[in-house]
Amino acid sequence: MTWQAAVAGASGYAGGEVLRLLLGHPEIEIGALTGGGNAGRSLGELQPHLVPLADRVLRDTSARTLAGHDVVFLALPHGQSAAVAEALGPDVVVVDCGADFRLRDPGAWEAFYGSPHAGTWPYGLPELPGARAALKGSSRIAVPGCYPTAVTLALFPAFAAGLVEPDVVVVAASGTSGAGRAPKPHLLGSEVMGAMSPYGVGGVHRHTPEMVQNLTEVAGEPVTVSFTPTLAPMTRGILATCSAPARPGATARSVRDAYAQALEGEPFVRLLPEGQWPSTAAVHGSNTALVQVALDGAAGRVVAISAIDNLTKGTAGGAVQSLNIALGIPEGTGLSTIGVAP
Amino acid sequence: MTWQAAVAGASGYAGGEVLRLLLGHPEIEIGALTGGGNAGRSLGELQPHLVPLADRVLRDTSARTLAGHDVVFLALPHGQSAAVAEALGPDVVVVDCGADFRLRDPGAWEAFYGSPHAGTWPYGLPELPGARAALKGSSRIAVPGCYPTAVTLALFPAFAAGLVEPDVVVVAASGTSGAGRAPKPHLLGSEVMGAMSPYGVGGVHRHTPEMVQNLTEVAGEPVTVSFTPTLAPMTRGILATCSAPARPGATARSVRDAYAQALEGEPFVRLLPEGQWPSTAAVHGSNTALVQVALDGAAGRVVAISAIDNLTKGTAGGAVQSLNIALGIPEGTGLSTIGVAP
Amino acid sequence: MTWQAAVAGASGYAGGEVLRLLLGHPEIEIGALTGGGNAGRSLGELQPHLVPLADRVLRDTSARTLAGHDVVFLALPHGQSAAVAEALGPDVVVVDCGADFRLRDPGAWEAFYGSPHAGTWPYGLPELPGARAALKGSSRIAVPGCYPTAVTLALFPAFAAGLVEPDVVVVAASGTSGAGRAPKPHLLGSEVMGAMSPYGVGGVHRHTPEMVQNLTEVAGEPVTVSFTPTLAPMTRGILATCSAPARPGATARSVRDAYAQALEGEPFVRLLPEGQWPSTAAVHGSNTALVQVALDGAAGRVVAISAIDNLTKGTAGGAVQSLNIALGIPEGTGLSTIGVAP
């Protein structure tokens, strides 16, 4: 069987990555492509790497242009998904790459996004305990944020095994594609090359409550997260360095075992052999998350590090993986574990 | 049918890229992996992006380890291929990513490589007139150099149509992976980031006679090439800016038409729409060559520019494309035209 | 004696570099700083690297705010300098980093800039024969374009010695700061990192007639220039690869001698020892131009390559060097030959 999929926001980085993956997905046929201010322009001009779609012309993003598809990917600015999803009807599988339906706590949503809460959809991080069951057959999917994906995959095994205190510190470096394609002065190449720079420091980044939600759910108790994102001079990739105080009794062995057990069989998460640490370069363009963990005895902390491609596993790849589950087809269809390196 | 393929030099960049492509090739099964000084080490340690092969262990490069395969890829330092190929016998399809069998003129070989000429194999640039016929059924393939691939694809249409004088100037920028993985001081990240630097200036780069050979063949008269390679601060990609004096009567229209005609139907070369110029970013990881051409009336020159990924279309992708032809299977099997961008 | 200098366009990259150099200039005191849309903002916010000026507040660019200074640097968009200069009066030394007063041929100006020609000022490339005499005591200076600076320094010795035909091919790679600070989609970090991309191909780049003017003057006959600029993934630097057909009788020795003689004693141009080629990294932040030349006998061309920092020697450093001459103080005051590397 083949599903027809439309992509709203096809001129942005997330939309482009969704298309890159759908072009290799044997069960999906690419339908309408839409993009706000770029309607009328050819995709060849906007996304020259998507050669097979070069002659496609973008349409406006509306209920009319998105109608008649089995699946609709939304790669829109935050706050725009609810209205579009509403118009699509319950039979269409809607995959929202934006933030609108990720949080369960309306208060957290309003505190961080400053607008009314639109609701909560099944959360597209299949590796989280219980997530696959919720996704199966669902016609609505909330794709996780890129940072929460990296952080949750790095830390959930430690919380699932009760090895750490619920007091997390995360410092993550992201490639610039995570900041989107709207031209802003601080995202110019001249500004970002040669520069590591933090932003959203002090607990104000919007991905913070999403990390709290995920880890709290796994821990079974409230988890706090001190999260500092930084912008790195590369186009893609997130390296998330995460730590939490080790609980009494945690040993290098027990930590390693907990990770091995929690991640066993996961098709897109690889616990590296001891002594090897993840690099974003190794997951460039792939749906793999590389994870490693260590116990720092002197500091009394478990340090877990993950590397993902923010556009693939962190957005479009996670979206397709979750969609596959929702559609009932093999979870890895159209996805690759192989990075493009060097 | 499935072919068993071995890869000699699997720990280098060319060998790694061959493996990345073979992992997605439905007709090929990956056999022995060998690598000189890295024999005994796991591929997961050396090529962490090739996740499905992480547990494979490298063997030494020898007739013994390479025996018993249908296809053998050689990604070895120049000068080592002949002995290995000799030992493999005529039934094995040998694909040499090195330079040893590219040149027809023993004098040119000896002048640029300083060793006895090993011979000449069918040349793996299918887009060159006559090349597909020579490759079909061949059990030996000389994969072109990365720069000659980019330059030949940019200029052969102009020579085929007789539009330019045989007096070519090429300045090409390459990503650092083209210089290989052996650690040398000038290839350190600290040296190459922020740096554009020329090398092999003044006609001494070893890819020069290969460009001369290709263009001379198409032109039907001796072509000279002034070639200046430069190292650019990026991992992959070649941007080749090529020009030659326009012959009387050449017009913007006739130049455009000649390129459109010469490149029509080529699955892996895309002549961009007028006004759009190629960028290496758009072909990152893909087997596509993007080409554009202009006539500079004031300077009296045809300027043709191509962008390729030096490791894919410039090495491993070109190798697989040629192998497919040799094996008699569809030319694009296991290859993609889609880049990983941004 | 100390001169008071104002800088118009202090929030841009050229203006910022002028300020960086003036902060180290013992004879100049920094006066008013102005910047169109950024008036009212602090320099610390816009140019955080200029720590000593962090508390300065930008004013609007007008005759009123620029009045009362001995020297005014204009780092404005093309076409805005004439009106400002007019209002400043003939006693003020005006240093225009824009293009408005570089070209002598009104027809060339109008063909490439599409507006009426504003006039011609003494040209701030001191190394050009005759340039220092014209600059001395002048109250108007037209700072050369960054590409013409690099290309002229690479080629004028060959033309001065009559060693080459007047038929030049230039391919130059520039860092992104040369494209300015106005946010445009193709200048985003996500677009430029990992990318080499040409622009203004086919003789249409506005710096072309300036190169033609300079080289024609030195050659004493009309010179044509085929110029292809490319954008490189780095913030600063130009590497200009220039070539022209060698005239009969030119030898490696005569070429080398001509360069040694033409560049001898130049404080900011260094002819590298034979065998060493320039890299942009070595001139990062310095006013040095590194030059090397070779004779390609097979191709019959002289290949000359220069590396400069487009913001320093290519703009602000060249401006200060020329200003020093105009003011009658030592030419190197406030300038450094030392790059910041690696």
Place this chain on the structure above:
Amino acid sequence: MTWQAAVAGASGYAGGEVLRLLLGHPEIEIGALTGGGNAGRSLGELQPHLVPLADRVLRDTSARTLAGHDVVFLALPHGQSAAVAEALGPDVVVVDCGADFRLRDPGAWEAFYGSPHAGTWPYGLPELPGARAALKGSSRIAVPGCYPTAVTLALFPAFAAGLVEPDVVVVAASGTSGAGRAPKPHLLGSEVMGAMSPYGVGGVHRHTPEMVQNLTEVAGEPVTVSFTPTLAPMTRGILATCSAPARPGATARSVRDAYAQALEGEPFVRLLPEGQWPSTAAVHGSNTALVQVALDGAAGRVVAISAIDNLTKGTAGGAVQSLNIALGIPEGTGLSTIGVAP
């Protein structure tokens, strides 16, 4: 008065940066330059950015070549400084850019470096309480590590004011020059561009005990540090993201005040205005440390971030600053607060 200075290890990155600064230091004359395996080569070949020293030839590193100078900078691999210093005699001012004399605790030295402890010299971080007094007149200076410089400057104000618990988490990103110039596979440009990668995770990095020593001294109680260094795709710069649990009573106001007070008057540390965060790009080539701090109420942590140039403030600049104090000349002589950006 003028001092004669020799530099041992002049072919490395630290040695090159020492020379870059000494070239602009009015009280120091550059004497012998030495470099192990590079003895006999010209500096122009090895450090082409140091144009005024291009013709200098490196000598071997020995008591003989270093004799007869007032000041000797040692930029040698760890473990080599003691023998050289011994031979120089007590009248020579020896500035050791290596680690040998930084730690006071022989046990910590032996645990992390695996060799006998050589001793302890006055510590060249002038901003630490008491450091200037110890440096004044000293003929031995232990230059701090680059990471400890960044981390100590970010956190000492919080500890001096008693605002945080002695339980620190640091994640720092460094440019590749911090890893030195010896060619290693993982430092190739092809490996580091596009890559964020951690190393020395879990408390094993050798700079950890130095951070512990500094912060413990300021805190007056034992401080633990969980330190994760990461390699970033840039040549220079360290961004250190540091945090510790806020003590009861700490408020945004009290934290800000503590930093303002502790850093007031420091010539090379700038506390940024509220809302502005440091970037490594702004300190490229300068001796400035940019610092900012925030209180994350929800996570209960003080987050302090610093940006330095690892080669300047983090090595050679800190060395010169400390030397100036030792020699009794103005602390900022030969140093600049101005970065080279963009």
